[in-house]
Amino acid sequence: MSASLSRAVNVLKEVIDAPIASYFNSCVHCGLCAEACLFYTETGDPKYTPIHKLEPLRRVYEQEYTLLGRLLKLVGLSKPVSDAELGEWQELVYDSCTMCGRCSMVCPVGNDIVYMVRKLREGMAIAGHAPEGVVSATSRTIEIGSPMGVKLPALKAQIGHLKTETGLDVPLDLEGAEYMVLLSSMEIINFPEYLNAIAKIMKQAGKTWTICSTAFEATNSGIQIGVSDLARVIVSRIVEGAERLKVKTVISPECGHAYTAVRWEGPNLIGRPYTFKVQHILEVLDEFRNQGLLKTQGFEEERLTFHDPCQLVRRGGVIEQPRNLMNMVSKNFVETSDPGKYNWCCGGGGGVSANDNAEEIRLIAFKRKKAQLDVVKPDKLVTACANCRIVLEEGLEHYQMDLPVVGLTEMIAEHLAES
Amino acid sequence: MDAALFLNWVRGTGLQVAIFIFLLGTVWRLVEIYSLGRKPDLAERRHVPGASGWHTLWRRSIPIPGMMQRSGLTYIAGYAFHLGLAVVVFLFAPHIRLIQELTGISWPALPSQFVDLAAVVTLAAMLVVLADRIRQPVKRFLSTFGDWMAWLVTFLPVLTGYLAARHLLLPYTLMLSLHILSVELLLVLLPFTKLFHAFTVWPSRWFNGDVQGKKGVAV
Incomplete structure (x- = not known):
């Protein structure tokens, strides 16, 4: 085992806790997490099933923390995680996961899959398999x-x-x-x-x-x-x-x-x-x-919709605030399907937008957002994350959709009442 | 070995051994999993009604918007066979009598026609789930030997139990013995296969709901 691989395995051993052990023992391979992941829904390729992305972590768990797994490893029936395998997994753990956490919302046994992706990345990075960007x-x-x-x-x-x-x-x-x-x-x-x-x-x-x-x-x-x-x-x-x-x-x-x-x-x-x-x-x-400290005047005339940044909304709990603020300056605010904590990612979170290897798949995954926007047909798209904003702008341009994207704070500021 | 002796063995020694392995295995696995512990979360938590581990325990039984359309069969067949199993296992009079003999605890049973119906529904739903696992690319891709085995050792007790109760296919005593034997197989394997989710599903849901509940998100 190379030094970097053994460091990686040690890091993975260290991050495994009771929740992770509980999650791996609960998975029944129902595949529902795939249906929640835009990288699967937009490609139809089963390898993007979220729980599958955790396979190296699962094996380390089984081989290090279960009696049966230790026995199987001892007699050679359970193959250890290899450096090559971690290399292969980069595509699944980084390129095709934005850590949006939608999988963690749907898993019927309650597995917090994105929690585990975050932990697996600790080992991947130590082994030198994080994307260059x-x-x-x-x-x-x-x-x-x-x-x-x-x-x-x-x-x-x-x-x-x-x-x-x-x-x-x-x-x-x-x-x-x-x-x-x-x-x-x-x-x-x-x-x-x-x-x-x-x-x-x-x-x-x-x-x-x-x-x-x-x-x-x-x-x-x-x-x-x-x-x-x-x-x-x-x-x-x-x-x-x-x-x-x-x-x-x-x-x-x-x-x-x-x-x-x-x-x-x-x-x-x-x-x-x-x-x-x-x-x-x-x-x-x-x-x-x-508190009455924010006073605005006038309303946006156009049809507006809001793109929920995953880390702010589903993973951050700031759910109602953007809606209150949208309604403060807009009379024509329409929600897309699956709003708030159920939102679909722009496709570029979790480092994906900074990762050159992921560019192609990110644009494919964007079709999910495109489909939502095609239904609502807004005149302007509002969001509250500069990274989402860039990713949305690139996606819209790629699919030749003429739709301006603005930041919510900036839109509020434009409506500040003159003092 | 004649049928009566076989029945005696599965009812006696066989059952004792199976229950022993089941209990020991379950305690062992629970300790193995939950003694790993977790670090305290030092971030200041939010308090939002409905956002907690306890809420997620039951809320996670309901699919989020859009999922029924995407994967309705998984939910419906899944519900059907889990509920059917619960009825067959815990509301059939002879099962309750056995539990009473072993533990002293008992409760009212459902009339046997209802239990029969539940068994048929369970068997049908399990066949649907199996067909779906073979047919659906994601499920097939994820499936391991353990999945097929877990299906089989769950299906066999329901099938043999139904056949025994209806006096079908084999002489009653033999079928009943096979039924008890298949249950023993299920008990022995449960702690060491994905069937253990019967226990871990609750803490898993709780952990997930707790982590997100701290952030004020009801999941």
Whole structure:
């Protein structure tokens, strides 16, 4: 056994816990999880069945933690996981899984399949079988500070532009601010509207806020490739920044995995609860709305629909807030089929959009979203995740669908009442 | 061995051995699985009504929107044979008498015509499930030796039980002995095959519902 393979097997042994053991013992091979997975529904290929994607993890479980499995391994009736096999599985564990978690919603015996995919990725990455695109995004985040290589000067330049154009101030490193705003690189480079929107909304709400110069990046591809050590380094920056600036709440941006990383995995990665609160920007906006601090005027005339980012909605629990906010500025908001926690992924989450090997299958999987949109026929598609947004835009372009995609925060900001 | 001796053996030693292996195996497997434990979740949890492990215990019995259309047969046949099995195993008067002899606990039985009907429904549903496993590409792809074996050792007790109760095919004593023997086979294999989901399904649903419940998502 090569050193990297034995490290991988050790990592897999370490991540296996009672839930995983319970799940593997519960699976009855009914195949229902396939019907919940867009990579299966859009290809019809059984190899994309979610539970099958976990085969290497299942075998390690059986061979290491069950008496029968240990006996079978001893007499050579159960073949050990090989490096080549893990290599083959990359396609199933990374290219064709966005960790959207829809399989975990349908499994009749209750298996949390995506929980196990996340754990299997830990072993895959250690063995060197994580896709190049996501690995390099993670190393850029560790070394430079952002997966897209965005550094502080780029952010400062954007802050400068914002001030010149709108007169709005973006406070950097303001100690004692109520909110510390995180951004995703995608927002700094591709969607500067987001920062503009935040500045306007915070001003209207009369809240103090800041951006931390050492922790402005929220995305955490460490959790996408499945390397907890790296994910911990990335999340620790945010924790240190928030504690140094003594903020009350850290706001996760319109990015699904960033929210999962900082809200749900973060405390477990650093091994202690936070001393501050973490909210998604839509939670904050909905709270402002409730408290009368968010005042809008006018309505969108067009037919709008909302694409639920998986990590925010099904895996994050921010379900009603986007709907409240949509209705605040729209009189013609229509849901697609399977809205909210039942949503279908854009096809690019979980590192898939950063993975070149996955490009072809991602566009095939997009047919699911296309079919939903073809029924609703919206004039505009609203979402709350910069990654979904890019993936949706690419998919729409590929299928020659003329449909603008906007961020919800930015749309709200456009309707802010003049003070 | 004549029929009476065979019946005596399956009713006596055979049953004792089977129950012993079943109980020991079940306890062993439960310890093996759940002693692995899990790490505490340090993220601040949400409290949303309906989102918890306990809710998922029962909610997961209902397909989410769209799934009946996509895979109705799996649900309907699955329900039919699980409910049918429950009726046949736990509501047939002779079974309740046996359980009473062993444990002292008893409850009212269903009239035997109903149990007969439930047995026929169970057998039919199990044949449908088997045909579906052979025909449907995903199920066929996932299937292992264990799946076919689990099907067989579940089917045989229902079949032999039905034939014995209706006095069909073989002399009653022999058929009854075969029935008891097939149940013993089922008991012995249950802890070590996918049939063990009868136990693990509940904690599995609970774990899933708990993890998502912390996030405020009712699954």
